[in-house]
Amino acid sequence: MKITSDTTGRVLSTGAALVTILLTLAIIVFIATKGLSTFIINGVPVKDFLFSTNWFPDRPLEEGGPQVGVLAFMLGSIIVSLLAVLVSAPLSVACAVFIREIAPFWGQRVLQPAIEILAGIPSVVYGYIGLSLLVPFIREHLGGLGFSVLAGFLVLSVMILPTIVSMSVDSLRALPQEWKEAAYALGSTRWQTIRIVLLPAARSGIITGVVLGLARAFGEALAVQMVIGNTRKIPGSILDPVITLTSAITMDMGNTPMGSLWSNSLWSMGLLLLFISCLFILVVRFVVQRSEMSQ
Amino acid sequence: MKARSADKLATAIIWAGALIVIAVLASIIGYILFNGGKSISWDFLTKPAQVIHSGGGIGPQIFNSFYLLALSMLITIPVGLLGGIYLAEYARPSKLTGGLRLCIETLNSLPSIVIGLFGLLVFVNMTGWGYTLMSGALALTVINLPLIVRYTEEALQSVPASLREASLALGASHWQTIVKVVLPGAFPGLVSGFIITSGRVFGEAAALLFTAGMSSPALDFSQWNIFNSSSPLNPFRPAETLAVHIWKVNTEGLIPDLRRVADGSAAVLILIVLGFNLLARWLGHRIYRHMTAT
Amino acid sequence: MSDSKISVKKLHLFYKDFQALNGIDIEVRPQHITALIGPSGCGKSTFLRSLNRMNDLIEGVRIEGTILLEGSDIYSSAVDMVALRKRVGMVFQRPNPFLMSVYDNVAYGPRIHGEKNKRKLDEIVETSLRGAALWDEVRDRLHKSALGLSGGQQQRVCIARLLAVQPDVLLMDEPSSALDPKSTMKIEELIRDLKQRYTIIIVTHNMQQAARISDTTAFFLNGTLVECNETELIFTKPGDQRTEDYITGRFG
Numbered sequence: 001m002k003i004t005s006d007t008t009g010r011v012l013s014t015g016a017a018l019v020t021i022l023l024t025l026a027i028i029v030f031i032a033t034k035g036l037s038t039f040i041i042n043g044v045p046v047k048d049f050l051f052s053t054n055w056f057p058d059r060p061l062e063e064g065g066p067q068v069g070v071l072a073f074m075l076g077s078i079i080v081s082l083l084a085v086l087v088s089a090p091l092s093v094a095c096a097v098f099i100r101e102i103a104p105f106w107g108q109r110v111l112q113p114a115i116e117i118l119a120g121i122p123s124v125v126y127g128y129i130g131l132s133l134l135v136p137f138i139r140e141h142l143g144g145l146g147f148s149v150l151a152g153f154l155v156l157s158v159m160i161l162p163t164i165v166s167m168s169v170d171s172l173r174a175l176p177q178e179w180k181e182a183a184y185a186l187g188s189t190r191w192q193t194i195r196i197v198l199l200p201a202a203r204s205g206i207i208t209g210v211v212l213g214l215a216r217a218f219g220e221a222l223a224v225q226m227v228i229g230n231t232r233k234i235p236g237s238i239l240d241p242v243i244t245l246t247s248a249i250t251m252d253m254g255n256t257p258m259g260s261l262w263s264n265s266l267w268s269m270g271l272l273l274l275f276i277s278c279l280f281i282l283v284v285r286f287v288v289q290r291s292e293m294s295q
Numbered sequence: 296m297k298a299r300s301a302d303k304l305a306t307a308i309i310w311a312g313a314l315i316v317i318a319v320l321a322s323i324i325g326y327i328l329f330n331g332g333k334s335i336s337w338d339f340l341t342k343p344a345q346v347i348h349s350g351g352g353i354g355p356q357i358f359n360s361f362y363l364l365a366l367s368m369l370i371t372i373p374v375g376l377l378g379g380i381y382l383a384e385y386a387r388p389s390k391l392t393g394g395l396r397l398c399i400e401t402l403n404s405l406p407s408i409v410i411g412l413f414g415l416l417v418f419v420n421m422t423g424w425g426y427t428l429m430s431g432a433l434a435l436t437v438i439n440l441p442l443i444v445r446y447t448e449e450a451l452q453s454v455p456a457s458l459r460e461a462s463l464a465l466g467a468s469h470w471q472t473i474v475k476v477v478l479p480g481a482f483p484g485l486v487s488g489f490i491i492t493s494g495r496v497f498g499e500a501a502a503l504l505f506t507a508g509m510s511s512p513a514l515d516f517s518q519w520n521i522f523n524s525s526s527p528l529n530p531f532r533p534a535e536t537l538a539v540h541i542w543k544v545n546t547e548g549l550i551p552d553l554r555r556v557a558d559g560s561a562a563v564l565i566l567i568v569l570g571f572n573l574l575a576r577w578l579g580h581r582i583y584r585h586m587t588a589t
Numbered sequence: 590m591s592d593s594k595i596s597v598k599k600l601h602l603f604y605k606d607f608q609a610l611n612g613i614d615i616e617v618r619p620q621h622i623t624a625l626i627g628p629s630g631c632g633k634s635t636f637l638r639s640l641n642r643m644n645d646l647i648e649g650v651r652i653e654g655t656i657l658l659e660g661s662d663i664y665s666s667a668v669d670m671v672a673l674r675k676r677v678g679m680v681f682q683r684p685n686p687f688l689m690s691v692y693d694n695v696a697y698g699p700r701i702h703g704e705k706n707k708r709k710l711d712e713i714v715e716t717s718l719r720g721a722a723l724w725d726e727v728r729d730r731l732h733k734s735a736l737g738l739s740g741g742q743q744q745r746v747c748i749a750r751l752l753a754v755q756p757d758v759l760l761m762d763e764p765s766s767a768l769d770p771k772s773t774m775k776i777e778e779l780i781r782d783l784k785q786r787y788t789i790i791i792v793t794h795n796m797q798q799a800a801r802i803s804d805t806t807a808f809f810l811n812g813t814l815v816e817c818n819e820t821e822l823i824f825t826k827p828g829d830q831r832t833e834d835y836i837t838g839r840f841g
Contacts, residue, residue, distance in 0.1 A: 219406025
C-alpha cells in the first residue's frame with residue numbers, strides 16, 4: 001500500500017514535469033512550423049523578409065506582387081525597447097540602491113510596496129494610461145500626433161521597472177555584509193562603497209534584470225500598440241509614430257485569412273519573437289554562468 | 296572634499312529617482328481611481344456592454360474574467376503543483392531536471408502575444424472550437440504554469456528539513472511525508488502564490504485576443520445548463536474579458552461614452568488586481584498565524 | 590591620561606531595549622597590543638566596533654559615554670566619520686576581500702582618498718603587501734581575483750588593504766578564527782610585527798593567542814569590563830575570581 005502510493009506520487013509528479021516540457025516543445029514546434037511557411041510555401045527569401053522595408057502584403061500581381069519585408073517592424077521593436085531600458089535601468093538601479101543602502105526604512109515601507117503595485121498593473125492599463133494621459137500631453141506640449149516612439153518607450157520603461165528593481169535588490173541583498181563593513185572601515189563614503197564595491201559585485205544580477213526587462217519590453221504587445229500610432233515607417237524622430245512586431249501581429253492577425261501570405265508573414269514575426277525571447281534566455285544564462293565561474 | 300560632495304550629490308540623485316517612481320505610481324493610481332470612480336455604479340458593473348449606443352456596462356466582462364480565471368486555474372493548479380513537487384522533492388541534477396528548468400524559464404519569458412498565437416493555432420483552429428472560453432483558459436494555462444510551478448517549489452523548499460526528517464523517521468513514505476507534512480507546511484506560501492498568479496493572469500489580454508475572442512454573446516444568467524449556448528457557464532462560447540474590453544474600447548471603440556467606459560473599466564480592473572494582491576498577503580499571513588497558533 | 594591613544598569613559602551601548610555594554614572604562618596605550626577576551630556574547634566585539642563607529646551601521650544602536658581618540662571625542666557631532674575610519678581601521682573575523690584583483694583591493698583605499706598617480710599606487714600596493722608579509726606570495730598574480738587566494742592569504746590581503754590607508758589604530762575582530770593553524774601563526778607573527786608602528790586592539794576567543802601576542806589583556810563578561818591589566822598578570826595572577834574561572838576553563 002505504502003509502495004503503491006509512493007510510486008503513484010512519483011509517477012504523477014514526473015508526469016507533470018514531462019507535460020511542462022512537452023508543452024514548451026509543442027509551442028516551439030507549432031510556431032516554427034507555421035512561421036516557416038512564409039519561406040517554405042510562399043518562397044519568400046529569408047533575407048528579403050528580415051532586411052527589407054517593403055511591406056505590401058496584399059499588392060496585386062499587376063502592380064508588382066506582394067512583398068513582406070519586416071525591417072521597419074523589427075527596428076521599431078528594437079528602438080522602442082532599447083530606449084525603454086535606457087530610461088528604466090538607471091532609475092531602477094537607483095531605486096534598488098535606495099531600498100538597500102540609502103534609506104531602508106522608507107525603501108521597505110514605501111518604495112518597495114509601490115514597486116510591487118506597479119508590477120501588478122496589467123499591461124492594458126498601462127496602455128490606457130499612456131493613451132489617455134501621455135499621448136495628449138505629448139501632442140499638446142511637444143508636438144506631433146502624440147502617438148509616438150516617445151509615448152511607447154515611456155510606457156514600457158515604467159512597465160519593466162519592477163523587473164529590474166527586484167533583480168537588483170535581490171543581488172544587492174545577496175552580497176556579504178562584510179564587504180560593506182570593510183569598505184566603510186577603510187574610510188569610504190557611502191557613495192564610494194556603493195559605486196566601487198557593491199554595484200560591481202552585484203553586476204551580474206543587475207545585468208540579468210536589465211536583460212529580462214528588455215525581453216519584457218520587446219515582447220509587450222498591447223500597451224505599446226495602444227500608444228505608438230502604428231505607422232509602417234521607420235521613425236525619423238522620437239515624436240514620430242512607429243510600429244513594432246508585436247503591434248503588427250495584434251492589429252492584423254484577426255483580419256487576415258489563415259494561409260495567406262499576409263497571415264503567414266505575421267506568423268513568421270511570431271517566430272521571430274519566439275526566437276529573440278529564447279536568445280534573451282541564453283544571454284541571461286550566460287551572464288549567470290560567468291558570474292558563478294568568477295566566484 | 297570631492298568625495299564628500301560626490302556622496303551628497305549621489306544621495307540626492309537617488310532620492311530623486313525614488314521620488315519620481317513614487318510620483319509616477321501615485322499619478323497612475325490617482326488618475327485611474329479619480330476618473331474611474333465617477334463612472335462606477337451598480338448599473339455599470341452589471342449591465343451588458345453596448346457596441347454603438349451609450350450607456351453600456353461591463354457585467355458580462357467581469358463575469359467572463361473570473362470564470363476564465365477559474366477554468367484556467369482548475370487546469371493549471373494540479374499540473375503546476377505536481378511539477379513543483381517534482382522539482383522540490385524528486386528532482387536530482389539530471390538532464391530531465393535541467394530541461395524542465397529551461398522550459399519553465401522559456402515559458403515564463405515568452406511574450407504573451409506569442410502564447411496567444413500558439414493558442415489560436417492549437418486550441419482554436421486545430422480543435423475546431425473557434426474562439427471559446429476553453430481555448431482562452433488553455434492559453435492562460437501556458438502563462439500560469441511556470442508561475443505556479445515556481446511558487447510551489449519555493450513554498451515547498453521553505454518547509455524546514457527537520458519536519459521532513461521527523462516524518463521519515465516515523466516510518467512514513469516519501470509521498471506520505473509530502474502529502475501529510477510538507478504540503479500543509481507550505482500551505483500559506485502556496486495560497487499566496489496561487490492568488491498572486493491569479494492577479495497576474497486576470498489582467499492578461501494579449502493572449503486572449505485570438506483565443507477567447509473579442510466578443511461576448513448575449514448571456515442569459517437564468518440559464519444554468521452549461522451546454523446551452525446562452526448559458527454563462529458554457530465553456531465553449533466566445534468571451535471577452537475585462538482586460539480585452541479595455542483594449543478594444545480604447546483602440547476600436549465606437550460608443551459615444553467611450554471615455555466613461557474606458558475609465559470605469561480600468562478602475563474596476565485595477566481594484567480587482569490590487570484586491571488579489573492584498574488578499575494574497577493577508578491570507579498568507581493569516582493562515583500562517585492560524586497554523587502556528589500565535 | 591595623555592599617554593593613552595584611546596581613552597574610554599563610562600561607555601554604555603544599547604541595542605533597542607537590550608544593554609550590550611555597561612559602563613566600560615579603559616585606556617589603550619599606543620604601540621601596544623591590547624587583547625579583548627571573554628565568552629561569546631560578552632560584548633567584546635561590540636565594544637571593538639564602537640571604536641570606529643561601525644555600530645552606526647546597525648539600526649537601533651544607541652551609545653552613552655565618551656570615547657576619546659588622542660583626546661578628542663569620536664562621537665561628537667563634529668567628527669567626520671570617513672576621516673575617523675581612515676585613522677582607525679578594522680580587520681574582520683572572516684577574510685572579506687572585495688570581488689576585485691589583489692592589486693585593486695589594496696589600491697582601493699588610496700584611490701578613494703584621491704590618489705590617482707599610477708606609480709604612487711604601485712608603490713603603496715607593494716609596501717602594503719610587504720607590510721602584510723604577502724608580497725612574495727602574490728607578486729606574480731597581483732591582477733588576479735583576490736578571492737582565488739587561500740583563507741590566510743585573503744586575510745593578509747585585507748590587512749594590506751588596511752595598511753594602504755595608513756591608519757593609526759588597527760582593530761582586529763578575531764582575525765584568525767576562520768583560518769587554519771599554520772595561517773594563524775603567520776597572522777600572529779604579522780601582528781607582532783605591526784606593533785612597532787600601530788596601536789592594535791584585538792578581539793580573540795583564543796586565550797593562548799591573547800597570551801602569545803598581547804601586552805595588555807582586558808576580560809569582558811556580560812557587557813562589563815571585569816579586569817584590564819598587563820597580559821602576564823592577567824594570566825598568572827588574575828585580580829578577579831571570574832577572570833580566573835574563565836582562563837582556567839571553569840567557565841562555560
